[in-house]
Amino acid sequence: MKNTMLKYLLFICLPITLGLEAQTKFASVFGDHMVLQRNTNIKVWGTDAPNTTVKITASWGVSKSVITDAKGKWYGTLKTTKAGGPYVLEAKGSGNAELNDILLGEVWLCGGQSNMAMKLKGGPGQHIEGSNDIILNSTNSNLRFFTVNKAVSETPLNSCVGEWQVSRPKTAAEFSAVGYAFGLRLQKYLGVPVGLISSNVGGTPAQAWTSKEVIVSEFPEFKKDFSKEINTKSATVLYNGMIKPLIPFTLKGAIWYQGEANRWNAEQYSRLFPAMIKNWRTQWNQGDFPFYFVQLAPYIHGKEGWVKLQQAQLKTMLTVKNSGMVVINDIGAKTRIHPPKKKEVGERLALWALAKDYEVEGIAYSGPTFKSIKIEKNKAFIRFEEAPLGITSLEKELTNFEISDENGKYHPAKAKIIEKGMALQVWSDNVLHPKHVRYAWKSYVEGSLFNTAGLPASSFCTENWDVILKQ
Template identity: 30%
Template sequence: MTIKLYQLRDMDLVTKGKRIKIFFITLCFASSIVFAEIKIATIFSDGAVLQCEKPLPIWGWGKAGEEVKVSFAGQSQKTIVDAKGNWQLKLKAVKGSYKPYSMVVQSENSRIVIRNIVVGEVWFCSGQSNMMYTLEMLSLKTKDVGYESVLKFMKDEKEQAKDEFLRQIKVPNVASALETKKDFEGQWLASTPQNNGSFSGTAYFFAKQLRQHLDRPVGIVNVTWGGKRIESFIPPSEFNQAIHKQLLTKIQKQVKSYDAQLASKKYQQAMVKYREAIKLNRKKGLPRPKRPIMSVVPSANSATPASIFNGMVNPVIPYAIRGAIWYQGESHNPNRVEAHRGLLKSLIRGWRAKWQQGNFPVYFCQLANLGESLKEPLQKKNTWVEISNQLRLGLEISNTGMAVLHDIGQVKDIHPVNKVDVGKRLSRWALHDTYQINNIVPSGPLFQSAERKGATVIVHFNYSESGLIVGKKQLLEPVKPVERKLSGFELCGEDGVWKYATAKIINPNQVLLSHKDIVKPRGVRYAWQQNPANANLYNKAGLPTAIFSTTKVSSK
């Protein structure tokens, strides 16, 4: 006799006691019963936030040919499990609400009930460590002195904040070079003192702003992994370049030829030789030899292109979302900095194609400042600032925005503790562009154009309609106007040597630049170093001017 109990998210059919009785009755009297186990993707679990005002794809797995019915918010839809054991259907859009709903998924022999579902705004957050860093991590320590008040703020937020309608689900770190994973282990958690420590700091403060301005539930789908390059997050379908095709072909061959038993045998043999070498080196007074490493299947390598997409992003697609926020760029290939803009395009294009939910917004971050501030302009390449400029150029992608962070980083710590302003600045784009709250300024000044007028250059900016100011940012305090010279701009002439320019605000959206030794300027830069402490141009909304460099200077 074979009995397979089907999965229940909630024992809603009968009471727990009665269910046990039924189980034992079945166990005693059934001759041969196999219940088909219907499953639903993990992202649909107790406490989920579903996207309002959009059709809702619902999916899972079951026995081929079986009928599945999903009931939610007064509607029901049916579908049939396909030959591969997959099922998917789409529910009609539901209005945003704090009302807790239940979703019932049932087949002939299975019934799953998911409780405490609310409908609001869902944002996919992804990237490397500065998106991954949790409130717990941000409240512990930092490498720089003078940030005690920020650490305390993070600690208080973690230990005191409570909002049952701000929720997160975190996808565990899984890399897969070839296989696209279907599901993951995780659960939705509401913001409470017990749960806050696990929330992405950047995404938390982003979501908190949405909660305050929209008065709706907000859900965060957290897919982050520290220290990873952008290539790992891009769908495999986007890698059309020969270099990436060659790499994926190589990995495919390695996976197919990988023999775990042989790898283990070779490792054991190497360990025997290693132990013998230790003894021999000890007698001769030589240093300890390098310990051998057992080879592993390449699919476990999170540095492989598309490996994080396959292992972590794919399992949450096509969950209905409003948009995505992205913070990455610290880890990159130093030999391919110029390719970063193209990779960002591939990431966004690939995500939109896979989700099939239109041209949804993607808001990303320019890199924060890091390291000591330089007294003289850079004359050599610097990958950090060049990546920042590549990110700015990525704004040519439709329905995107960029949070500028070069005034809230730290000298020694690549993980600045101020994620409050990161979240706030990302949220400005969402509130203005996505939710059409027009009185919120989405961005600081963005370079528009530069025109040469004699020996001077006039730089034009977007997002400066309210006017430009010289300002200073201090920890979590708002930017304040200061009586200082405008600085941070550079000019270069025909010789290609960059020099700090004399700068003056001449109109609400214009800055005049000059240098006594440059007669014919041919290039303009701003905040062009890893820690541009002298860059102090803001708009009156208190938002910093983005890092930029251009040699496109028109003549007037």
Template identity: 30%
Template sequence: MLMKKQFFKKTMLVLTLFMLSSNAINAAVSLPSFFTDNMVLQQKSAVPFWGESDAKSVTITTSWDKKTYTSKVVNGKWNVVLKTPVYGGPFTITINDGAVKTLNNILIGEVWLCSGQSNMEMPLEGWGKIDNYKEEIANANYPQIRLLQAEHIESTLPLSTLKVQHDGWNVCSPKTIADFSATAYFFARKIYKEKKIPIGLIHSSWGGTLIEAWTSSGALSTIHDFDAQIQAMKSEVDANALLKKYNADMAVWEKKVSDSDKGFGAGKAIWAASNFDDSSWETMKLPSFFDSNGLGNFDGIVWFRKKVTLTANDTDFTLSYFADDDDMIWVNGNYIGETKGYNVERHYTIPAKFLKKGENTITIRVFDGAGNGGVYGDENFILKSAKQSIPLAGNWKYKIGADIKDLPVRPYLAQGQNRPSAIYNAMIAPLRDYKIKGVIWYQGESNAERAYQYQTLFPLLINDWRDQFKDKNLPFFFVQLANYKQQKQEPGDSDWAELREAQFKTLKVSNTGMAVTTDIGNGEDIHPKNKQDVGGRLANIALAKVYNVKIDYSGPLYKSYTIKGNTVILDFDFNKNIKARDDTLKGFSIAGSDQKFYWAEAKIVNGKVEVHSEKVPNPVAVRYNWADNPDGNLTNASGLPASSFRTDVWAGITQEKK
């Protein structure tokens, strides 16, 4: 009898242990991708913390206050709200649902969301290679700065899970910083050096993206500019109809482009003929972007021709290069091939039968729809065979075949990540309940062609994100577009200036700040390498507006104007010690009622700028730095540049574009 009782007890004990171990296995807690070791939680806040489990309840214990929170699991999900103290650490969070999971090396500090397109995304190394990148990487020993890198993902519907790189949060070090946002890093570094508060950076950016892709469909539906595209994301039928219409419109437009191309005649490439006389054509060095070589801001078709000499033609030749956007190539009038896509390397084979011993003519036709255009790449631009290598880098003859300005507006269909709300759904929506301190933003280049619309879209995004993050006063600091493209000799229109104007006007939204960068760009590089100053200027704004540090953070900002006789008098905010950075003020233009602008003389009188020109006896408007690549020099005690501006409200070149 005793043996039976002992056997029964042992059996029950084994069964109990088995059941407990089984429950522990089944009850393994699951956390979102951004709750990991090394993370930063927002200080002095009520921080949502959540996950999934198969257990009935979960307990969470925080080491900073030894407090334990309990949550019932409902439909597999649980959530609590953690109370965080003033900054410090490292701490741990222990989650127990039958199985114990501990998150280690957690800091309490300030969390900033860093977003935008390629200039925010630009890493210290990799494709970025910012100024002094090797030294900057070697010195990036900041264990109190933590990094979370979001993957590029788009979605038709809002997601609850953020896909991240490197298994979650990482400690900032030379091993982890190289592929992270340079602007975000320098922003955090300056704040940390000043305040010694741990900083968590959530970087969620994607190069070449549009602002509407980062905005929720709910917000976009209030302005109706994207209704058809939003509906198409919800319905395959609508999406197919939209694509069909786009393809039809595109075919019509491409036919108009081809018909307007002076290089074609009666369906033949007359400018590609070997005996065509190109002696009157101008010259340009290739490889290069033609925007930076005499054709500033040009979009359309450019033909290039070059004569080369072969010692023999008994074998095929090959030729490789990049072109932006699309190209066609002929040799001695013989069509060789064509390729579409600005980032596709061309690989052409030129049959021996199309070549001859002695002089041969290569013709390349390039179509550029927006941004840079040309034949680009390194100097390894060579016509090669098994026996000969002929360098093609150098002077080519060129002539414009068609200017896109003379054509109807090109049809547009947002696809992939640039569909309205597509990136918001996947790269912002999952973060909505992660408590953050503020946002830094660098975007706008991709929206420059619709700059006037950006006046609506940018404030819309800011207020949308504030709604999503449940913080009506969420700090939102952004970078105004840098100087870029070829400098113009005379005042004129500029979509980049209009985009900067839209950004300037967004300062009317409360608790925003703008870092002006028109003095640190690069006319030939849309990705300027000086990201130290960009991050530093954003940090100055945050230090002044969020951390109550007395620091200069803005150059002069235009406020108002008056006219006295032939002089326009301009008044500014941030006008302490307003001055020219060097010698005489420049960058100002002036116009009368005919809306024709001339360069103007400008001088500072009693803290204001007085502008006039002998060519405009009755002025009505002044513009400053109104160009893609301006060179104005107005500053103040901070040494920071003044924002570009205009006093007029005349219709710009982007006003009707949507």
């Protein structure tokens, strides 16, 4: 009798269980404790049975009804208000889905390879400077994280694995150190909730984070990746698995720390990286949203390809609209590809956002960038942008300058700051007729050229880009 009754209960419950699996769901990037972009129109989407009306309701006072398509997907747009919360977001269709403890604030995507993926607690044998104290003081209900689990896919995915978490020692320790420092500086200054989405995999090149359409049309040299077994370095596979599922979750902008895996072809990267940025912006359909990135840190084992990759990054900053680059040649680690000063990196990224996107006046956000060169007899005179009060060595010795002779050969050079910081004089006793100057042209240097805000100048060369990036 018991067995008969059990079979009966299973019979009547099974259809209900199967039905629940097809009921109303939000997309995987949505969840309890998330942050949604304030003061804008956000995209909200999910799944339900085909041709079903789904009513989306937000407790800040808006709602919208949408109908699922033939594949059961639904999309809607909701207007958000000023920063605040907690709120509830609900979707009612064939079932009911409810998300709680939602805040409205600022949302940023943190992408790249291992230097962005590096957790606040550090990695095996590699510390993050000051991490224990930072973790101890990380409890902050207005700072929240979503980390996308690694996913490699040959085709674009609709979902990813991850969950929104409120910042506290246990969760902060596991989050991106650079992302945490960036988000914390924004949150503290702005006084609003900040949500960070981390999507990173160590050792990965930019082509892995770029869609197949762009690779096929602009970089046919990577098409061979589509005919062999894939891994995290294969073209498009991380875009498919770890970026596509996030689109079109409404963002304020993105920060990026990557490039080491592309160092063998700087000229290619000078085209690939801007193409990837454009690709993301096109897919998100939010216009030219802010995209700020980190130049490669000094590293003794990088060899010359390192410097040329830095130049490809510099060119990207100077040519791609609404982009910015953080230079860290003063806080590198000679024998560590993962420098421990991640707090400074994240905070410098935040300076770009605060100045450019949150209209904070009076702060510097960029180090000096080369503007012009003038040759007078045996000396070169160089001027810089992003140095309104001039340049300085911060009381260091000016080092790592070179000057070329009439045959194009570079020689070690001396440098002197003149005109109350408004110009740099460079010369060599071995060069009577100089042509060009370059600075920090080695894989490992300790930066000695700054603006008066203490932000370092990038490595640079006064020759044209075709010469600089020539393989």
